Amino acid sequence: MSAPVTIASRFADLLGITHPVVQEGLGPYRTVRLAAAVSNAGGLGTVSIPGVSEEPARGAAILRGYIEETCALTDRPFAVNVPVGTAADGEVLPFSAAYVGAVVEAVRDPEIARRLRMITTSAGPPGVVRPLIAESGLLHAHKVGGTRQAIRARREGADVIVASGYEAGGHTHARPVHTFVLGPSVAAAVDCPVVLAGGVRDGATMAAALALGADAVALGTRFVASRDNTDWHPAYARRVLAAREGEDITFPAIYGPSRALPSRGVDELAEIVAGGGLDLAALTAWKDERLIRAQRDGDVDGGILPAGQVSGAIDDLVDVAEFLPAMVADAAAVLAALNARTRPAPPA
Numbered sequence: 001m002s003a004p005v006t007i008a009s010r011f012a013d014l015l016g017i018t019h020p021v022v023q024e025g026l027g028p029y030r031t032v033r034l035a036a037a038v039s040n041a042g043g044l045g046t047v048s049i050p051g052v053s054e055e056p057a058r059g060a061a062i063l064r065g066y067i068e069e070t071c072a073l074t075d076r077p078f079a080v081n082v083p084v085g086t087a088a089d090g091e092v093l094p095f096s097a098a099y100v101g102a103v104v105e106a107v108r109d110p111e112i113a114r115r116l117r118m119i120t121t122s123a124g125p126p127g128v129v130r131p132l133i134a135e136s137g138l139l140h141a142h143k144v145g146g147t148r149q150a151i152r153a154r155r156e157g158a159d160v161i162v163a164s165g166y167e168a169g170g171h172t173h174a175r176p177v178h179t180f181v182l183g184p185s186v187a188a189a190v191d192c193p194v195v196l197a198g199g200v201r202d203g204a205t206m207a208a209a210l211a212l213g214a215d216a217v218a219l220g221t222r223f224v225a226s227r228d229n230t231d232w233h234p235a236y237a238r239r240v241l242a243a244r245e246g247e248d249i250t251f252p253a254i255y256g257p258s259r260a261l262p263s264r265g266v267d268e269l270a271e272i273v274a275g276g277g278l279d280l281a282a283l284t285a286w287k288d289e290r291l292i293r294a295q296r297d298g299d300v301d302g303g304i305l306p307a308g309q310v311s312g313a314i315d316d317l318v319d320v321a322e323f324l325p326a327m328v329a330d331a332a333a334v335l336a337a338l339n340a341r342t343r344p345a346p347p348a
């Protein structure tokens with residue numbers, strides 16, 4: 001057997017990890033075991049928030065519990081993802097402030113700070129929570145779906161940009177810019193490490209992302225369908241494996257479009273929104289409950305199942321400890337094989 005390889009990356013150097021591979025935030029779901037498995041495999045796992053409709057203090061306490069549990073399962077670096085919600089006046093919403101506060105508070109404990117190295121904000125612009133993060137010692141990544149947002153996030157203090165293409169699972173972006181177009185534009189526009197997400201599933205797609213200028217890749221849906229994702233009902237991963245190419249949909253998910261697999265839950269949400277009977281808070285709580293129902297109870301019909309377009313191309317469950325280093329080795333092999341095809345062009 002050949003010696004394990006990795007691919008040099010300023011992102012991996014910054015985080016102190018072996019492989020430039022991230023398991024991205026998968027809220028409102030518990031990702032403690034998955035995050036630990038990815039970090040233990042040499043990548044960067046991400047703990048996710050329990051939901052946006054959770055009472056802020058209770059949500060913060062649950063998140064703190066997740067962070068402590070993850071620390072008990074891995075000695076390696078990991079991250080936490082917090083979507084940033086803002087009110088019409090630009091003020092940060094209480095749930096986001098509480099979750100960011102919980103992360104910043106957690107790294108006051110040196111045992112946690114040794115492992116919890118990065119916070120990844122997403123959704124709204126990062127500037128509103130930047131003062132909370134700036135003095136914490138945490139690296140700050142921000143997820144964007146457009147080049148202008150990337151430039152703004154960098155200007156507002158983000159250390160890392162996660163660029164996620166429109167094909168990504170979960171909340172996607174108002175403007176449908178796909179990974180192949182977004183990656184090179186963001187990589188050219190900012191001077192910090194760029195992590196590319198949306199459609200990455202194997203060595204070939206990782207090699208493609210690196211060729212587009214990314215320093216690292218982030219995967220969501222691929223890791224959902226892994227044997228290490230034991231915090232989720234197995235029916236969720238089975239539904240991802242069963243998804244056919246092009247079956248995924250985007251739907252108006254209250255705060256913007258979200259990509260998911262079709263379900264009665266998605267249809268019912270549309271009916272409730274059209275009926276206009278619920279206010280924003282009740283609607284958000286209803287949606288969170290249907291999201292959780294899919295993951296906790298395996299209700300793939302009445303639940304809502306965020307998943308990327310890549311779900312139509314995933315047909316096996318993987319073991320993270322084997323999959324992750326093999327994906328990196330495959331990416332290196334793809335890049336070497338392409339390089340070996342270089343030859344002088346015949347004279348014109």
Ligand SMILES: Cc1cc2nc3c(=O)[nH]c(=O)nc-3n(C[C@H](O)[C@H](O)[C@H](O)COP(=O)(O)O)c2cc1C
Pocket residue numbers: 024025026027028048049081083121122123143164167168169170171197198199200218219220221222224305306307308309310
């Ligand atoms: C089930 C699920 C839940 C997600 N929840 C979040 C979230 O809470 N916050 C966030 O920033 N992104 C979320 N995402 C997006 C992922 O972090 C990641 O950007 C995306 O999955 C990458 O695209 P891929 O699915 O093609 O790998 C979610 C994605 C999925 C599939």
